[in-house]
Amino acid sequence: MAEIGILGNGVAANLAAAYFRKTFPDLGVAVIGRNPPRRPIVGESLVEVSTLFIRELGLGPLLIERHHPKYGLTYYYKQKLEDPSDRRYVVDEAPALPPFPSFEVNRFTFDRDLRACNAAAGVTQLEDRIVDVEIVKGAHRVLSEAVDGSKRETVCRWLVDATGRSRVLGRRLGLHIRPALQKDVFWFWLVDFDPALLSRIDAVKKENRSFDSYYCTHHFFGRGSWIWCIPIVAEDRRPMISIGITYRKDLHPREIRSLADFLEQVGAEHPVVTDLVRSGSVRETNFYGSYMYEATRRYSPDGWFLLGDAADTVDPLYSLGLALTSLQVRQIGAAIAEERRGAPTADFVADLDTAFENAHHLATHEITDLYRVMHDPWRCHMRMHLAILAMFHLAVPLSMSGYMWDPAGVKIFNGLMRREALAAELGRLAALVDAAAPARPGYLKVQSVFSLNHRFFEHVRETDIPRSLAALCLYLAALRLSLLRRLGPRGLVAFRHQGAALRDLARAAALRALFQGARLKESRIARRVLAEPPKARRAAARRGVLDRPAFRPSPEAS
Numbered sequence: 261m262a263e264i265g266i267l268g269n270g271v272a273a274n275l276a277a278a279y280f281r282k283t284f285p286d287l288g289v290a291v292i293g294r295n296p297p298r299r300p301i302v303g304e305s306l307v308e309v310s311t312l313f314i315r316e317l318g319l320g321p322l323l324i325e326r327h328h329p330k331y332g333l334t335y336y337y338k339q340k341l342e343d344p345s346d347r348r349y350v351v352d353e354a355p356a357l358p359p360f361p362s363f364e365v366n367r368f369t370f371d372r373d374l375r376a377c378n379a380a381a382g383v384t385q386l387e388d389r390i391v392d393v394e395i396v397k398g399a400h401r402v403l404s405e406a407v408d409g410s411k412r413e414t415v416c417r418w419l420v421d422a423t424g425r426s427r428v429l430g431r432r433l434g435l436h437i438r439p440a441l442q443k444d445v446f447w448f449w450l451v452d453f454d455p456a457l458l459s460r461i462d463a464v465k466k467e468n469r470s471f472d473s474y475y476c477t478h479h480f481f482g483r484g485s486w487i488w489c490i491p492i493v494a495e496d497r498r499p500m501i502s503i504g505i506t507y508r509k510d511l512h513p514r515e516i517r518s519l520a521d522f523l524e525q526v527g528a529e530h531p532v533v534t535d536l537v538r539s540g541s542v543r544e545t546n547f548y549g550s551y552m553y554e555a556t557r558r559y560s561p562d563g564w565f566l567l568g569d570a571a572d573t574v575d576p577l578y579s580l581g582l583a584l585t586s587l588q589v590r591q592i593g594a595a596i597a598e599e600r601r602g603a604p605t606a607d608f609v610a611d612l613d614t615a616f617e618n619a620h621h622l623a624t625h626e627i628t629d630l631y632r633v634m635h636d637p638w639r640c641h642m643r644m645h646l647a648i649l650a651m652f653h654l655a656v657p658l659s660m661s662g663y664m665w666d667p668a669g670v671k672i673f674n675g676l677m678r679r680e681a682l683a684a685e686l687g688r689l690a691a692l693v694d695a696a697a698p699a700r701p702g703y704l705k706v707q708s709v710f711s712l713n714h715r716f717f718e719h720v721r722e723t724d725i726p727r728s729l730a731a732l733c734l735y736l737a738a739l740r741l742s743l744l745r746r747l748g749p750r751g752l753v754a755f756r757h758q759g760a761a762l763r764d765l766a767r768a769a770a771l772r773a774l775f776q777g778a779r780l781k782e783s784r785i786a787r788r789v790l791a792e793p794p795k796a797r798r799a800a801a802r803r804g805v806l807d808r809p810a811f812r813p814s815p816e817a818s
């Protein structure tokens with residue numbers, strides 16, 4: 261019997277195994293899953309949250325020794341998208357060296373090193389094909405087939421499904437839905453290329469004295485689509501770059517399934533990218549059609565959990581995949597710890613599920629909507645500025661302070677991150693951006709020291725969260741007023757937006773007056789005012805967000 265059984269043998273499974281081994285040294289951890297030599301994995305780009313998690317596992321030196329540093333994300337907003345001969349881009353880079361290190365990892369190298377570390381730490385590794393799973397609270401059973409064809413059964417108290425897009429447990433329990441707005445993605449790796457070609461553009465940008473502009477994740481925007489270029493180190497130590505395009509199927513003119521499609525269609529918008537591709541040799545192409553799905557539930561008090569791609573797909577625009585996976589691993593660890601303490605877990609597990617769903621859906625749905633304006637550089641950069649402000653002032657400070665997995669903190673997280681309310685707020689701001697767009701105001705710095713909240717990340721103190729939230733509200737009020745000014749006389753009668761600016765000012769004042777310097781999860785007033793109200797929880801339960809029946813067939817399963 262292994263106390264914790266993990267299905268799958270990819271990055272999510274092995275990060276979880278490393279974390280559980282370190283957090284619960286008295287529990288046996290088994291990873292059960294195939295490790296095929298070639299898999300369709302991407303690059304890929306880490307962010308601060310995923311990097312910190314990996315460093316906490318003791319793998320920081322591996323990142324430094326084997327992978328490229330990543331100096332943030334760089335966005336290229338093309339001014340005349342329809343004109344291939346025009347190479348003028350507004351380029352937005354990180355404003356300075358980011359406060360935490362991050363990396364561009366070669367997943368083949370990283371996953372291999374991670375497995376070796378897990379083996380040395382005593383994780384049981386069964387490179388089997390999973391044949392069947394039976395959910396029995398306290399003694400889940402996994403039937404698997406070893407490479408030599410022999411069958412074996414593993415019994416475990418907690419079961420984590422990290423089987424990626426195969427979604428072994430989720431499919432069995434009918435836990436997935438397919439959003440109506442679907443995306444395709446096509447990508448490949450390139451070697452022996454000329455990296456200098458990426459800078460052959462007419463760039464409008466702040467002078468960069470902090471870092472080499474090549475060591476970033478490069479993002480180009482097109483009609484209903486965006487392209488990534490992620491510099492990585494090949495397993496033979498040669499420079500390599502992961503290049504791909506993801507597009508919303510209802511907005512992008514045609515499918516891209518092959519290199520020829522890519523060169524033709526991307527070449528019409530971004531010849532700088534296709535020049536780069538033509539300068540090198542392409543290694544292996546990959547395509548996922550209609551790749552988006554979401555779980556209706558990820559965690560159960562019966563001791564099973566869906567993790568990583570086995571739960572939800574992520575649109576990779578902000579490199580959130582492994583960051584969200586690392587947050588999930590901490591959440592699952594917290595649920596296991598609570599159960600081991602003998603506390604009732606149903607309510608806590610439902611809160612954890614809601615917290616993840618709020619964070620994931622808010623980010624994913626906001627990105628899905630962004631595709632509508634990706635061809636319009638000004639609107640696209642404004643919408644991204646707003647999303648980045650929300651991420652770095654709200655979601656990241658709360659999650660880095662443990663509010664996504666602390667029993668009291670998670671209620672505040674769910675109160676502040678209520679996705680219907682935040683989506684409505686972002687929707688109002690997007691409408692204001694749309695209204696101001698014809699006046700063609702100047703460009704803002706999408707990633708500024710303020711929008712990336714460097715002030716908070718200098719210390720990462722829970723007690724600075726109220727100040728960080730108040731600063732966001734004040735900034736949004738000022739931004740709304742400056743956009744309203746662009747509307748001319750129409751701005752004077754835009755009462756809805758004026759009301760929103762006043763609400764932001766009132767929120768900033770209240771946060772300062774009531775919570776300045778407080779630990780929100782320990783403050784009785786904060787728990788009363790900011791935590792998800794019981795009414796909202798009851799409404800969520802009615803909608804089926806909480807306490808969902810485990811075996812309800814989903815539209816996809818049926």
Ligand SMILES: Cc1cc2nc3c(=O)[nH]c(=O)nc-3n(C[C@H](O)[C@H](O)[C@H](O)COP(=O)(O)OP(=O)(O)OC[C@H]3O[C@@H](n4cnc5c(N)ncnc54)[C@H](O)[C@@H]3O)c2cc1C
Pocket residue numbers: 267268269270271272273292293294295296301302303304305306307310388389390391422423424425426427428445447504567568569570574576579580581582583585
């Ligand atoms: C286009 C794209 C770009 C991305 N870019 C980034 C990025 O830049 N940064 C980032 O952080 N994230 C990114 N992501 C997300 C990230 O790549 C994924 O979240 C991550 O790879 C998922 O890992 P996983 O372990 O959940 O799944 P997988 O890597 O798919 O692992 C699943 C494992 O389960 C095993 N398995 C499945 N079924 C069975 C079975 N029946 N029996 C035995 N074994 C089985 C498989 O062999 C495999 O080992 C991107 C995703 C996409 C699609």
